[in-house]
Amino acid sequence: xxxxxxxxxxxxxxxxxxxxxxxxxxxxxxxxxxxxxxxxxxxxxxxxxxxxxxxxxxxxxxxxxxxxxxxxxxxxxxxxxxxxxxxxxxxxxxxxxxxxxxxxxxxxxxxxxxxxxxxxxxxxxxxxxxxxxxxxxxxxxxxxxxxxxxxxxxxxxxxxxxxxxxxxxxxxxxxxxxxxxxxxxxxxxxxxxxxxxxxxxxxxxxxxxxxxxxxxxxxxxxxxxxxxxxxxxxxxxxxxxxxxxxxxxxxxxxxxxxxxxxxxxxxxxxxxxxxxxxxxxxxxxxxxxxxxxxxxxxxxxxxxxxxxxxxxxxxxxxxxxxxxxxxxxxxxxx
Numbered sequence: 001x002x003x004x005x006x007x008x009x010x011x012x013x014x015x016x017x018x019x020x021x022x023x024x025x026x027x028x029x030x031x032x033x034x035x036x037x038x039x040x041x042x043x044x045x046x047x048x049x050x051x052x053x054x055x056x057x058x059x060x061x062x063x064x065x066x067x068x069x070x071x072x073x074x075x076x077x078x079x080x081x082x083x084x085x086x087x088x089x090x091x092x093x094x095x096x097x098x099x100x101x102x103x104x105x106x107x108x109x110x111x112x113x114x115x116x117x118x119x120x121x122x123x124x125x126x127x128x129x130x131x132x133x134x135x136x137x138x139x140x141x142x143x144x145x146x147x148x149x150x151x152x153x154x155x156x157x158x159x160x161x162x163x164x165x166x167x168x169x170x171x172x173x174x175x176x177x178x179x180x181x182x183x184x185x186x187x188x189x190x191x192x193x194x195x196x197x198x199x200x201x202x203x204x205x206x207x208x209x210x211x212x213x214x215x216x217x218x219x220x221x222x223x224x225x226x227x228x229x230x231x232x233x234x235x236x237x238x239x240x241x242x243x244x245x246x247x248x249x250x251x252x253x254x255x256x257x258x259x260x261x262x263x264x265x266x267x268x269x270x271x272x273x274x275x276x277x278x279x280x281x282x283x284x285x286x287x288x289x290x291x292x293x294x295x296x297x298x299x300x301x302x303x304x305x306x307x308x309x310x311x312x313x314x315x316x317x318x319x320x321x322x323x324x325x326x327x328x329x330x331x332x333x334x
Contacts (some may be wrong), residue, residue, distance in 0.1 A: 045075045045300060047101060047300055048099065050104075051066075052109050052132075056216075056241070058242070058334075061290040061291070066296060069293025069294050069296065069297045072294075073297035073298075073300075075300060080092035080095075085109065086113060089106060103127055105128070105130075107132040110182075110183035114142075118143060119142060128144060130147070131148060131292055131296055132290075134146050144303045147313040149289070150189075150314060154186075155192060155194035158267065162197075162263075169203070174233055175233075175236075176237075177191065177206055177236075178210070178212040178238040179191055180213070184214075186239060190267060208229065212238070212243040216246035221246075222247075223236070223247035223251065237265045241268040241285065244266035244276070247264070248282075259279075259283055264284075265282075266282055268287070268290075269286070271334060274325045274332055287319060299313065
């Protein structure tokens with residue numbers, strides 16, 4: 001009898017143990033995976049992004065596009081505002097490297113001086129994507145791709161409109177230029193593209209050219225100085241809408257009519273600029289879209305996966321006259 005009881009007890013114990021092991025195995029397939037460092041949690045991409053700052057309406061729209069697109073794409077975004085200083089960007093990039101992010105993206109404050117920190121990212125096997133602005137590094141392996149506008153082409157489009165506007169006229173055309181931040185790619189390239197187009201006709205004369213730092217406040221102050229020094233200004237070419245809008249305030253304060261007494265060409269096509277264009281205060285705007293977020297997130301996923309991407313990705317953009325601005329203004333997103 002004792003023998004039979006022992007047999008039954010052993011069989012019951014084995015069944016309980018098997019059941020316990022089965023429950024444990026099921027718990028491991030569910031709960032343990034959710035808290036582990038591997039598996040699904042590792043699939044989420046972490047991006048470190050360093051923004052130039054918040055110097056204009058364009059930049060604000062650019063930041064919003066990147067933040068919203070990262071959230072939509074399920075990318076963990078570590079965002080840093082450089083406040084217009086290269087040293088802040090370099091510090092941010094080194095912080096991203098130390099945090100072992102998956103991808104680094106940034107819009108360079110200036111073109112030069114990036115090789116050392118980009119090499120640090122490369123040595124850490126962290127791919128880098130340039131957005132909006134380029135760098136002048138000769139070593140193209142230091143970054144995977146550059147997504148943004150063709151700033152030289154933007155300058156050329158501005159110049160081409162001006163040439164057409166004054167076609168057949170022989171009297172001198174006095175131009176003042178509000179440049180972007182010194183050393184920044186859009187400032188360098190928009191100036192070069194514009195100059196390349198107008199140089200063929202000697203009637204076009206740039207009588208003053210100075211930085212307005214891409215801001216409305218500086219654009220107004222510099223334009224005030226231009227108006228005092230040069231009473232015979234025919235055209236203003238501003239490297240972005242915000243400087244042009246500041247200049248409009250100065251022109252109106254001087255008793256002149258913007259768009260009529262002084263023709264105005266700007267770059268960007270942000271909503272405030274487009275509004276001024278629709279009102280005839282600006283004559284022509286070359287678009288530079290800030291909505292780079294969706295393309296940036298797509299590129300981040302591709303470089304993280306080791307896919308080959310084009311080293312230069314252009315954004316699609318157009319130009320606007322007054323009538324064209326009126327037609328699209330209501331639906332403008334930025």
